[in-house]
Amino acid sequence: xxxxxxxxRPVSNTSRWFRRFFGKMNVPFMSVFSLLVIFGLIIVxxxxxxxxxxxxxxxxxxxxxGIVVLLILWKVDYSVLSQAVVPLLIIDVVxxxxxxxxxxxxxxxxxxxxxxxxxxxxxxxxxxxVTILLMAAVVSRYQGxxxxxxxxxxxxxxxxxxxxxxxxxxxxxTGLVYLVIGAAILFVGGxxxxxxxxxxxxLVGLIALVFITDPxxxxxxxxxxxxxxxxxxxxxxFLDDSIDPTGVGYNLKQAKIAIGxxxxxxxxxxxxxxxxxxxxxxAPTDFxxxxxxxxxxxxxxxxLLGLYGALFYNAIKxxxxxxxFFGKMIMVGICGMWLFQVLENIGMCCGLMPITGIPLPFIxxxxxxMIINFxxxxxxxxxxxxxxxxxxxSAELKGKEKLRSMPxxxxx
Numbered sequence: 465x466x467x468x469x470x471x472x473r474p475v476s477n478t479s480r481w482f483r484r485f486f487g488k489m490n491v492p493f494m495s496v497f498s499l500l501v502i503f504g505l506i507i508v509x510x511x512x513x514x515x516x517x518x519x520x521x522x523x524x525x526x527x528x529x530g531i532v533v534l535l536i537l538w539k540v541d542y543s544v545l546s547q548a549v550v551p552l553l554i555i556d557v558v559x560x561x562x563x564x565x566x567x568x569x570x571x572x573x574x575x576x577x578x579x580x581x582x583x584x585x586x587x588x589x590x591x592x593x594v595t596i597l598l599m600a601a602v603v604s605r606y607q608g609x610x611x612x613x614x615x616x617x618x619x620x621x622x623x624x625x626x627x628x629x630x631x632x633x634x635x636x637x638t639g640l641v642y643l644v645i646g647a648a649i650l651f652v653g654g655x656x657x658x659x660x661x662x663x664x665x666x667l668v669g670l671i672a673l674v675f676i677t678d679p680x681x682x683x684x685x686x687x688x689x690x691x692x693x694x695x696x697x698x699x700x701x702f703l704d705d706s707i708d709p710t711g712v713g714y715n716l717k718q719a720k721i722a723i724g725x726x727x728x729x730x731x732x733x734x735x736x737x738x739x740x741x742x743x744x745x746x747a748p749t750d751f752x753x754x755x756x757x758x759x760x761x762x763x764x765x766x767x768l769l770g771l772y773g774a775l776f777y778n779a780i781k782x783x784x785x786x787x788x789f790f791g792k793m794i795m796v797g798i799c800g801m802w803l804f805q806v807l808e809n810i811g812m813c814c815g816l817m818p819i820t821g822i823p824l825p826f827i828x829x830x831x832x833x834m835i836i837n838f839x840x841x842x843x844x845x846x847x848x849x850x851x852x853x854x855x856x857x858s859a860e861l862k863g864k865e866k867l868r869s870m871p872x873x874x875x876x
Contacts, residue, residue: 529835543791552598560626593839593843597794604789648796736755786847809828
């Protein structure tokens, strides 16, 4: 009895495209990222229903532009930047200082951190990515071991350059993000732990010195030298929320009221009285976590925290699977930035951290902020997909070498 061989079904071009596309994608990471973006859009839509200041259409435009940027960076070979330390440093400084240029700089909430070129955006947000690439390029030169104090403090000085530049605006929140990015890359990149402790102690001492001498210098000079009054109030309110009851203290109290009023199930989308009636300031941006808690309650907060946990879990798995040291450092810088922003934003809403203008990744309103986060995802996808491709090529070469080294059977 003869067996008729089955013919293989032809694979359509669409199926091949999907296989090639999803084969280069980390599906768990991208799934969690997509859910976070959708969650954020729902919250921003509800928070901007009765707002004249914020536009949900602009947030959608930011997501659309972010998708384009993500896809472009996904296809770009990031490794060409591993030796571009000086160009990256120059670009970083130019971006951060650009709001000081006459005619294009724009001041908002006491900080000159915006540029108006027909479209208003924050160059400091773009500088976050440049700082990540800069510090990754610097640290990757040492390939996982920085024991020489001179080399370590050289890395620290390079990191302090963008921090000092952004403090001229002044924007302490963004400056802290730069420091956290550098600290995360240095820590994971093999910097000597003793040197890290010494530099941390020096930094804490300098901060204490600034707080002690700032009032004296302000009286001598006649204006704020290091810290603005609102920045000082944020620290003081963190220590005692009864201070500044009509300013920062008021914001913190309203944030706590919004979180508590949501209860377990929340008031429902669009029914957040604290934000819709104007009691909670900056509800779609800085205090968007309070909006989540008020509208969706404890359940919504747990869903959001679960999504962030899944995002970091999958991101860490990606970092551990990458062999390129430069690529690994970029991913560490991105994850360090995201983690600090999440902890700081949620912490300040709950009164556990000082109030800063640090938004919540993928959730807070802001098109430039959203585009930068999408760009970070694009960089991570580029690193992961290229590293997988390189690993498969290496495995294929090893397999061929193994076949060549096997003894051949004698010919009969």
